[in-house]
Structure formats: C-alpha cells, structure tokens
Amino acid sequence: MKAVGLKSPPRRAPKKLATDADLRALQRMMMHALVQPLTADDDLAPTWRDGRPMAEVAAEFIKPNERLTAFERLQIYSRSYWFRLIDCVYDDSPGLRALLGEERFGVLVRAYLAKYPSRSFTLRNLSGRLAQFIREEPRWTQPRTALAHAIARFEWAQTVAFDGEARPVLTPDDLGGTPPTKLRLALQPYISLIATEWPVDDYVLAVKQRDALRSEASNAVDRAPRVAANKKVPLPRRAKIYIVVHRYQHTLYYKRVEAPAFRMLEALAAGKSLAHGVAAAGPRVKAEQVRDWFATWMELGWFARR
C-alpha cells in the first residue's frame, strides 16, 4: 500500500551531506524505513522497497556499534514510531476497538497508518482520516463496515468537540431586526452533526462505562465488578438517529435531536438562511417547536456569527 504524501527516497543513501538536498535525501531514506509496516513479529521489515535486504540498506546510512547492527538500531526507531502511533489511535477509538476486537482493530490501524501516515505536527489529528479509510477499504472491517464507519465518525467528532475552535457566541441582540430570509447563522466549529443508522452514542458510552469498570475492577476485592467489567457490550441494533456532538462549559456532550431539527441544523450549517432552515425542517413542524429548539440551541451556544 502506498503511503499518501510520502515522496520517493533516493536509490542510495548520500555518502556526504554537502547540500540541503543531501539532508533531505537522507531524511527521506530514514522516513521510508520507519513508516514501512512492521512484520507480524513487530520487527523492522526485512526488505527495502526495491527488493534489497533492509539490513544492507540500513548499513548504507547507519553505523553499527559493538552491540547492535545498523538494522537493529533502525529497528528501535521503527518500533517506536509504530507503537507510538498505534497507541494514539487506540486511545482515540474505544468504540471501534470494542466492535472489531483488539486483534482486528490492530490490523485496521496498521493498514490505516500505512496508507495515511501523519501529516500534522500534532498527534491530535492522527485519527482524522480513519472514517474515510474505513469507507475506502472495507475489507478491514467487513461485514460491519457501515457500523465501523459510523463509530469512527462519532469518535472523531468527540476529538473535534473536545478542543475545536469556539467562535464568539451569537446573542439575541446579534439577531437584531434581520428578517429570517436574510439571517444566516454559523454553527460553532467544534460541533458535528451525525445522522446514522445505529445508536452509536449509546454503544460508545456503554463501552466507556465497561472500560471504566475494568479499570476499577483491577483494584476491586469483591467479584461483582469483575463480572460486569468483562461483559461484552452488545452490538447496537439498527435505528436511525440524529446526534449533535458538542461541548458545554468545557465538557463533551452528545445530544440526540429529532429528524426535522437535524435537517434545520444541517441547512443552517450549510449557510442557508433561517427561513430556509425552518423550511428544511418540514411542513409538519409547528412554529412553537422551532422556537423551543432554537431557544435551547442558543442557550447551549451552538451558533456563532457568520
């Protein structure tokens, strides 16, 4: 699998570093060695991309010492790279892990990172393309790809809600006398709107509660918590739901909304006018209901000035 964003390394490691281009060539060489997936035994891959033994390639640019070969020294970094990144996605994805099981999850994450190595200075963004990857390569999650995709989207939305940008909250005064046909609102950037075929919110919450019990049970004396802690969380049953993942006073929340309210929020998020948003909610929705929703959303600070 070709890693997205990586540029080809030189055929041979530079023998001298005279220029910036030489430095880049050496760094590309090492980068390619590190991001190459580990073997099943978590060793550095034995073969370089052109078919040469990795040991030969490593020896081109890394010195051995009296205890370690060049290959072994490179392997320390390769393992460190993979373990660090896998740990990070692992922490971001308790629901996906529970769905797939530890082993399949591990295989998925390695495939994901092999295709999408980090393109950001911060590990916070590492799982940002996982949902996309699951859709692009369903073989790693079959036969539960759609559910895995929904969970991955939901878990990424939590990262966004945790530390995403908050713009100045819209106040009733800001609404002024703007007619609904002209009034355009923006949703806070930390908010994600998720329509899904499964109650992934309940599922992920149940997984987190079980994991918390597991953690407590490791120190518990009585048996009851251990039983609860080892229980498998039942898979969610199909049911169309609409979730707004948001935060309030620095705490993360998932709020379910009705379909018409969701349609209205989607329309507003897309830059439509308030009148258009109300229309998107549907003809059966009463004005009083829209007022209630809107009051709640304003109170939660969901809107920002556009």
Next chain:
Amino acid sequence: MPANRFNGFTDYGIGLGLRVPHYQHILEKKPTCDWFEIISENFMVDGGRPLHVLDQILEQYRVVQHGVSMYFGSADKPDRAHLKKLKALVKRTKTPWLSDHLCWGSVDGTYTHDLLPMPYTFSAARRTAEKIKQVRDYLEVPICVENVSSYAEFHVSEMTEWEFLAEVVERADCGILLDVNNIYVSAQNHSFDPYAYVNGVPLDRVAQIHVAGHTKFEKYILDTHDHPVLDPVWKLYAHAIRGAGVTATLLEWDDKIPSFDEVHAEALKANEFIAGARAARLPKSNAPARTSRRAVPTVGR
C-alpha cells in the same frame, strides 16, 4: 548562569512538566511549585478544555513552553500554520523562553512524532541554525535547543554530537536546554564519555536543564521518563551545574506517572546538588548573600 539572555534573564528554580494526571491536584490544592513546563503542542488547539486548564494554571504559576515538533533539523522549511499557532500560545503564556529539540522528525510534510537524531555535519548545522533564527525572529522569544537521546548514528557525521550542538547554537546564537539524562543515555548507547559532552558544550548558553529517568535494556538504554532519576544522571547534573551555574531545572516524568507530590519530591532532590554546586563555585570569602527563589519556593506564583 541562573539568568541569561537565553532564558529571558529569569531565575527560575526547580520545575515540573505539567501533565494531565496532575491537573485536578494542581487546580484544587494549588501546591507549591516554582514553575511548570508545558508541552506546547498539547495547547496549540483552537479551544476547549486544554486552554481552559492552561488559563487557570497561568493565573497561579509561571509557565515555560517546551515543544516536540518544530524539528529544527528537518530539511523542510518551518510550517507557517504551525508557527502561527505557536505564536498565539507564546502570547498567551508569556513564556520567557521557548525550547524544542535539536533533531528532525518530519520530511515533505510527513511526521514521525519522534525525535530523530541529526547527521552531525557542518551543512546540517548551518541549515539547522538558519531555521532556529527564522523561528526566533517570527516568535520574538529566546529559543533554546535540547539535545536528544539517540539510538543510532549516521555514517555521514563529521563531528561529535556535542561539537554539533556547539556549532548550531553558536551559529544561531541561541540557548541550550541541556538534558543530562539524554546525554547519559546517548553516552551509554554510543560509548562516549558523558562528562566530555558536558565539558564540550558552551555552558554559558545553558538556559535550562532537564533531568529524567530511563530504562536499561540488554543492548541499549531507552529514554523512557517513567522512573525516578538514576544516580549517574544526578552526578552528571551536579557536574553540569558546577560548570553552567545553578540553572532552571525541570524533571520530566511522562509515563507511569505517580502522584504530584511524589514527582515533585523527586524533582526537589536537585536541591542537594544545587547546594553543592553553589558551595563549589562561590569563593569562600566575600560570597554574596544571594537568596534564591529555589530556597524559598513561592506558593503558586
């Protein structure tokens, strides 16, 4: 050199790395701690709880920023979006100096999130120094570079690691965050004398010192930051401050993190060596009666 132009002429004492498991304790109990070092990247976010916590910490404590992803030694140019976020954080924290590592870890925009060793060459030193100057000019804050622990060396290297460090900091005219644990780890992994390293760096540029624990494996030592500081590292620390002067010191403990009090107690062990260094450096007669912040830690700020 307790206060110099590389640490903004501050005289900070013994600090701790600010870590999530300690947030609640710090915010509720407001324990005495001379200063906290934050990992810049953890707070280079657009909003939410991390910045809320940071603002509360800033109300009570002095904070210094330490980065892990500037990659001064990378062939890539500094990333403007990264720098913009970092500058916003610098303004928020008012950090008197900012440190990051003398290493590389990304190329062509792909990141390893690791601190990879440099090839110790003159051309790499020139390139790295240029990048440090660019970052300093943009951020408008003194920059210190930290020596990393390493497990590999390159054939193309033309000098020792400490010669490379000296070459870079002299060219960039920047400070040094001297990590004595990293020196010890690398000395074991590459069979050099850690004291030769300390003696070989321009100690007048040392603005801060790191101490930490490490883990020994059969064929190498790994910089794990999950243990108390081991005796050989404390001895090297004592040697470093005899040469550099009593300098802002920080304990890094990043994994298997014990209680705040335990980590703080470990950090305060540095006081024993600081007392020794002061006695060794000051002339017996007319020694100035200098009162250090370290001797009388302030509550909160």
